[in-house]
Amino acid sequence: MTALKNSVALVTGGSRGLGKALVEELYARGAAKVYATARDPQTVTHPDAVPLALEVTDPASVAAAAAQAQDVTILVNNAGVSLGASSLMDAPLEDVRREFEINFYGPLLVTRAFAPVLERNGGGHLLNVHSVLSWLGVAGSYSATKAALWSQTNSLRLELRPRGIDVTGLHVGYIDTDMTADVDAPKSAPAGVAAVALDGVEAGAYEVLADDRTRGVKAGLSGDLAGLYPQLADQ
Numbered sequence: 001m002t003a004l005k006n007s008v009a010l011v012t013g014g015s016r017g018l019g020k021a022l023v024e025e026l027y028a029r030g031a032a033k034v035y036a037t038a039r040d041p042q043t044v045t046h047p048d049a050v051p052l053a054l055e056v057t058d059p060a061s062v063a064a065a066a067a068q069a070q071d072v073t074i075l076v077n078n079a080g081v082s083l084g085a086s087s088l089m090d091a092p093l094e095d096v097r098r099e100f101e102i103n104f105y106g107p108l109l110v111t112r113a114f115a116p117v118l119e120r121n122g123g124g125h126l127l128n129v130h131s132v133l134s135w136l137g138v139a140g141s142y143s144a145t146k147a148a149l150w151s152q153t154n155s156l157r158l159e160l161r162p163r164g165i166d167v168t169g170l171h172v173g174y175i176d177t178d179m180t181a182d183v184d185a186p187k188s189a190p191a192g193v194a195a196v197a198l199d200g201v202e203a204g205a206y207e208v209l210a211d212d213r214t215r216g217v218k219a220g221l222s223g224d225l226a227g228l229y230p231q232l233a234d235q
Helices: 017-028 059-068 093-120 140-163 190-203 212-220 230-234
Strands: 008-011 033-038 050-053 074-077 124-129 165-171 207-209
Touching (some): 017 190, 059 093, 074 093, 093 124, 093 140, 124 140, 140 165, 165 190
Parallel strands (some): 033 050, 124 165, 165 207
């Protein structure tokens, strides 16, 4: 179990959307300090948050952030991107690579930089933000990056445990943020997702399934593929 009261957290992509909601919820639960990262730290608007410049794909930027935030005990890898590369056959390869750089390699770079910090501070907690699309290959390279991040999280959970660092993976469907503004489908409120995610951190959960859609898809992984991909049933 991880205590959030008096903790020091860092949230990547903490200036908007789910990241901003996580910053707000961390303070609501008594965090002593929350670093909110963004490419442009001036976009961080929470009055108590500590703005921190971070480009998750740039090793020098990641190293500089880790050097500045030496008191972190909770790391939240939230920053991500969807460039609309929905077709693995037709999308520009540079878009596919960019999504992997941000959604997979970015969290890995940040975790590598901050794991020693968490360990020196007595251990801590890593929260990685996945997606229901970790388990559904319907969004091209975005789905692929989230599937890869899920696998990364599972490996890190085993690797970091001996170092006193617990790891939680958050899976969630559509969240009502700028990224999903053009999506016509039910969406979860960022504040609600943040609350459920941090409930999981406090409880020491390995995974948090934030909505009914996500729980249904996870349950369907053990069944026939046609249950997750109805289009296969027509063949």
